[in-house]
Amino acid sequence: MNCEKITYYIEKGFLTDLKLSEKLQIKLHTMMCKCCKNYAPDSDAVNKMLTLIKEEDSTASLSETEKQSLKDALKKFSDS
Amino acid sequence: MEKITTIDTSKWVDEYADMLYNFAVVRVSDSDLAKDLVQDTFVSALKGIDKFQGKSTVKTWLFSILKRKIIDHWRKQESRKTKPMSFFATDGMMKGKFLETYSPKGRLSEVEEKMENTELRQAITECIGSLPPKWQGIVVDKMVDEKESEEVCNNHDITASNLWVIVHRAKLQLRDCLEKKWFA
Numbered sequence: 001m002n003c004e005k006i007t008y009y010i011e012k013g014f015l016t017d018l019k020l021s022e023k024l025q026i027k028l029h030t031m032m033c034k035c036c037k038n039y040a041p042d043s044d045a046v047n048k049m050l051t052l053i054k055e056e057d058s059t060a061s062l063s064e065t066e067k068q069s070l071k072d073a074l075k076k077f078s079d080s
Numbered sequence: 081m082e083k084i085t086t087i088d089t090s091k092w093v094d095e096y097a098d099m100l101y102n103f104a105v106v107r108v109s110d111s112d113l114a115k116d117l118v119q120d121t122f123v124s125a126l127k128g129i130d131k132f133q134g135k136s137t138v139k140t141w142l143f144s145i146l147k148r149k150i151i152d153h154w155r156k157q158e159s160r161k162t163k164p165m166s167f168f169a170t171d172g173m174m175k176g177k178f179l180e181t182y183s184p185k186g187r188l189s190e191v192e193e194k195m196e197n198t199e200l201r202q203a204i205t206e207c208i209g210s211l212p213p214k215w216q217g218i219v220v221d222k223m224v225d226e227k228e229s230e231e232v233c234n235n236h237d238i239t240a241s242n243l244w245v246i247v248h249r250a251k252l253q254l255r256d257c258l259e260k261k262w263f264a
Contacts, residue, residue: 007248007252008244008245008248011244011247011248011251012244012248014247015222015229015243015244015247016229016240016244035183035184036184037186038184038185038186038187039184039186039255041186041188041189042184042185042186042187042188042189042255042259043251043255044189045188045189045191045192046188046251046254046255046258047223048192049191049192049200049204049258050204050208050219050223050224050254051223051224051226052197052200052201052204053106053201053204053205053208053224054224054225060101060102060105060111060205061098061101061102062097062098062101062115062118066115067093067094067097070093070097070115070118070119070122071089071090071093073119074089074090074092074093074119074122074123074126075089075090077123077126078089078126
């Protein structure tokens with residue numbers, strides 16, 4: 001039993017129902033292992049953070065030149 | 081008639097190009113490809129302008145075209161269903177070194193509270209960008225857009241257990257990356 005497997009079960013638990021044996025392994029292991037005990041709240045925090053970049057929220061943008069060439073391409077297309 | 085279309089398209093670019101590009105670049109992890117997808121989206125929109133009868137907003141309409149194009153791209157990528165293990169087993173990336181590499185401190189929720197919103201979003205985008213390209217679309221589809229697992233598997237042509245493994249590996253890296261950005 002190791003941390004890689006336990007953190008895998010923790011992640012799997014966010015996505016689907018775990019088997020009883022998997023739940024028990026998590027319980028037992030996290031009683032002894034501080035890292036894995038800390039992993040679950042961290043992982044939950046990552047889940048929450050990831051939803052912050054939905055839709056147009058993020059930061060990259062096109063340059064004016066890129067926009068112009070996009071406009072030209074579309075103009076060419078709609079003229080043809 | 082033609083003239084109106086021309087004016088509209090350059091207005092579209094001004095209004096929607098950045099939004100669409102942002103959306104695409106996080107999901108396909110390739111800025112040139114993202115630009116192409118944005119252009120294709122506008123072209124498809126122009127072609128289908130007759131079908132668009134103002135039932136939705138232009139923005140919603142453009143996004144629905146772009147989303148379909150992104151899914152098409154994911155599906156075109158090499159299918160992973162057949163050889164899942166060669167895909168995951170990156171020479172035992174964590175073998176025996178798990179604790180030295182990742183020692184969660186359980187303090188990541190502090191990051192969320194303390195970091196400036198734009199700064200945090202930037203950090204998240206960068207951390208997703210550091211994942212292997214093939215994982216990025218999957219992670220965004222499942223974790224950002226929070227789609228049902230079944231739909232995500234279908235979009236990316238992977239099995240449910242492929243998804244669990246990828247999400248696990250990706251989350252380990254993301255957790256570590258975000259922690260380093262804040263606590264380093």
